[in-house]
Amino acid sequence: DAKTTQPPSMDCAEGRAANLPCNHSTISGNEYVYWYRQIHSQGPQYIIHGLKNNETNEMASLIITEDRKSSTLILPHATLRDTAVYYCIVRVSATTDSWGKLQFGAGTQVVVTP
Amino acid sequence: NAGVTQTPKFQVLKTGQSMTLQCAQDMNHEYMSWYRQDPGMGLRLIHYSVGAGITDQGEVPNGYNVSRSTTEDFPLRLLSAAPSQTSVYFCASSYSRTAYEQYFGPGTRLTVT
Numbered sequence: 688d689a690k691t692t693q694p695p696s697m698d699c700a701e702g703r704a705a706n707l708p709c710n711h712s713t714i715s716g717n718e719y720v721y722w723y724r725q726i727h728s729q730g731p732q733y734i735i736h737g738l739k740n741n742e743t744n745e746m747a748s749l750i751i752t753e754d755r756k757s758s759t760l761i762l763p764h765a766t767l768r769d770t771a772v773y774y775c776i777v778r779v780s781a782t783t784d785s786w787g788k789l790q791f792g793a794g795t796q797v798v799v800t801p
Numbered sequence: 802n803a804g805v806t807q808t809p810k811f812q813v814l815k816t817g818q819s820m821t822l823q824c825a826q827d828m829n830h831e832y833m834s835w836y837r838q839d840p841g842m843g844l845r846l847i848h849y850s851v852g853a854g855i856t857d858q859g860e861v862p863n864g865y866n867v868s869r870s871t872t873e874d875f876p877l878r879l880l881s882a883a884p885s886q887t888s889v890y891f892c893a894s895s896y897s898r899t900a901y902e903q904y905f906g907p908g909t910r911l912t913v914t
Binding site: 728733790791 | 834836841843859860902907
């Protein structure tokens, strides 16, 4: 699986949009981009995923560049409960034997302040 | 649904002791896995299972055994605990190998002295 690069930390003001970048310059055509987050002392939580189109759900939006070498997770209106470590993960498609495995890096510690 | 449950929440072991970390899910998920998380690091995959009776190794399997006799349960066994196994352990499940979303349990914090 392709490696990802994220900033170690970032701050965001409550109520503002949080834009979390992720670089995955070695991504392959059959690899998806996933985002999970981990609130302190809890298990990780799935946020969103995408292949090449932008995606949106009730939690966040995912913007993937046209060359797929980077992406941005957008939390539209950050709240204090969004303070967590956010993981960007690149994962092969469901057609391979290694499907199911998630490779977590160090992630980005996001702190939302009042 | 209770989702993914793990017991115990905390455990202290002496070097050389053995124990089993329990993981259960009530969502009829086929795919289950175990991760460990060390301070300041991401999660690393220990073992996983794609269904009852089928298990495989992840990236850090040494010192751990697993079995999957039922769909619901996926216990992780530490054969002879070592201080290097001090970590937080997370169990995860998804309804199939091809599912996009994995559900994680609350974790077991293990200390080996």
